[in-house]
Amino acid sequence: MNENILGIIAGVLTSASMVPQLLKVLKEKNVDDLSWVMLLVLISGVSLWVWYGIIKEEWPIIISNAFSVLLNSILLICYFIYKK
Amino acid sequence: MNENILGIIAGVLTSASMVPQLLKVLKEKNVDDLSWVMLLVLISGVSLWVWYGIIKEEWPIIISNAFSVLLNSILLICYFIYKK
Numbered sequence: 001m002n003e004n005i006l007g008i009i010a011g012v013l014t015s016a017s018m019v020p021q022l023l024k025v026l027k028e029k030n031v032d033d034l035s036w037v038m039l040l041v042l043i044s045g046v047s048l049w050v051w052y053g054i055i056k057e058e059w060p061i062i063i064s065n066a067f068s069v070l071l072n073s074i075l076l077i078c079y080f081i082y083k084k
Numbered sequence: 085m086n087e088n089i090l091g092i093i094a095g096v097l098t099s100a101s102m103v104p105q106l107l108k109v110l111k112e113k114n115v116d117d118l119s120w121v122m123l124l125v126l127i128s129g130v131s132l133w134v135w136y137g138i139i140k141e142e143w144p145i146i147i148s149n150a151f152s153v154l155l156n157s158i159l160l161i162c163y164f165i166y167k168k
Contacts, residue, residue: 045099
């Protein structure tokens with residue numbers, strides 16, 4: 001299989017798997033299950049993957065991890081808005 | 085920065101961010117927050133990233149995604165053991 005198509009399918013699947021948690025938090029306005037420390041660690045990690053993708057010029061890695069940075073940043077913002 | 089060192093740091097951070105959820109599930113034996121559909125989607129996605137890493141011969145991608153396959157497979161097994 002072409003490696004870019006493989007990377008895009010992989011990226012769509014791993015990105016899609018994160019969406020329900022965001023929708024749940026937005027809908028229920030409940031962030032009890034989130035840890036801001038872990039979100040920060042995750043955002044740092046996926047940001048470095050974006051950097052890695054830029055160095056290696058691999059678009060599937062850049063796009064899927066940039067999406068993850070965006071989604072987890074929204075979760076982090078939700079955490080500080082909705083925390084009790 | 086050397087791209088392999090960058091990838092290893094990125095992989096350690098993204099892998100580390102998943103461990104607390106597994107520890108919580110193992111400790112509390114509560115899988116109410118898990119969705120087996122999303123776990124299957126995620127495992128499929130990270131498995132394809134392992135395949136992508138093998139094709140591109142990029143060890144940081146292979147190792148970090150293989151760890152994610154392992155961890156999420158354990159979560160999936162926990163789901164079917166602990167579900168009510």
